[in-house]
Amino acid sequence: MKRIAILGSGLLGGSIALAAQKRVPKLSVSLWGRREKAISDALDRGIKEATTDLAQAVTGADIIILASPVGAMLGILEKASAATSLKDVIITDVGSVKLTPRDTLEHVVKEAGALYIGSHPMAGSEQTGVGASCEDLFEGAACVLTNDFRHPDNEVTKLRTFWENLGCNCYLTSSEDHDRVMARISHLPHILASVGSLVGLKHPDDGKFAGNGMRDTTRVASGHPGMWTEILRRNKAALKEPIEETISYLREMLAMLDDSSDEGVTRLLEEAKTLRDGLQPNGHSTD
Template identity: 45%
Template sequence: MTEFHRIAILGPGLLGGSVGLAVRKRHPEFGVTLWGRSPERVAEIRSAGFEHVTHDLALAVKDAELIILAVPVGAMEELGARLLEVGVAPGTFVTDVGSVKVHPHQSLGQLMRERGIAFIGSHPMAGSERSGFDSAHADLFEGAPCILTNENELSDEDVNRLVGFWAGLGARAAIMSAEEHDRLVARISHLPHVLAVVCALVALEEEGAGNLAGRGLRDTSRVAAGDPLMWTEILLENRHEIIPPLRESASVLERLADLLEGGKSSALTTVLEEARERRQRLKTSG
């Protein structure tokens, strides 16, 4: 699986909890410690069956070879600073699982580099509208893409160690720059979330309309059920990359409205055919 035998996961929510469960299932001989912010949170996770969990940050990262930051985007920098305060040995690997990468590399990544700590961004494309350890499961990453961002000039050997870690959890790694990641993810993840929000707001404006909705609306609006505070942070953090495709979407909607208003059957069919063709490519690319 990987050379990392002692792993600390800071933030046992959906992604962090799933990493812990996946490692425990696939390699029970490895040491995995979860860190939660409060004794109450730790007690909840322990009662759910995960024994190695603590709210003591220094204890959580002691002797860890790989530290995974799995907290919301807005809490990443503060946690990284605390991590350096409690002490992380040079040669330790640190990665995050946030969905925005430029800012973490510019702040957290630079700090880690100055201390001789390897930092590579990770973004497993395996989230859902659910959150929390209760929603975590060991097979979340099976077959899922995981984007790695190496902005700190680490060697291919170092990067491949993290590739091996994610492959050991069933994920398919892709490597790109932080800028390319944020631009791409704005279109394939953040924009769809915004459009799901629009769909929920418009389609369900009339009270009781959802009682008659079929799978189409449920599928299209599903991710709008995600944590509003978390998504506010994500959208604001990556707003410069999200705004252009969002405006493109508004333009496409205006065009569709114009075609309908003008009764342009042929042009409308062309747009729908192009969309179907692109969607079919998505279906066969996974």
């Protein structure tokens, strides 16, 4: 593998470029973005080959990483395919859902003779834009790979090795299982953080009393609303069950408080504590 092209000049795209430059110095790394301002910011951050010229970015790439919003991926890939041959190129993405890009991109990938293998590095921030990118963002982070089209193991290994070189711990699963798990461990927590902000800060002046508990549990609510609307909408089927379970637990807690059931409340909190204490630490939270 000699060259990668990252299509999307946001936080993740910029962080991938910086991390690859630092950790795989022999690899040629290009970053493409639509807006001149974003590309100027990327160059200022030290990304050596940043451009608004899509053909320049993708020509000669062994791996193309779609780092745009999921809804924009198809149009970008179609233009990339028109600009240069994508035969035998590995196409991947960093979307927080995997069924949508898999199904949306399939026909373009097949017509181009390329290979689609999904990626989801579990690293991010409530900050946005290439100016917030970080070369160590992926250190210790999980990265989920999906190979629903059953491409050869050596092709999956190429992509796995790339993410591992950036510091990720990689796991292989299906797109269906990925979206089901993300609904619970990533997308539902964002909803809860947002609801926590709406309820806890109903009277904004109360925020002056907020400690780390409020700040930690609602941090991800500062994420980009438009981006998260797209994620939640595209994974709505998998989100239905965990949202209903959340409502059930809240009703159970309310009933126990009404009944002054110390034993019941303690049992619920102890169960939650045990599960949380068993959570393995990693370098970055899921956003």
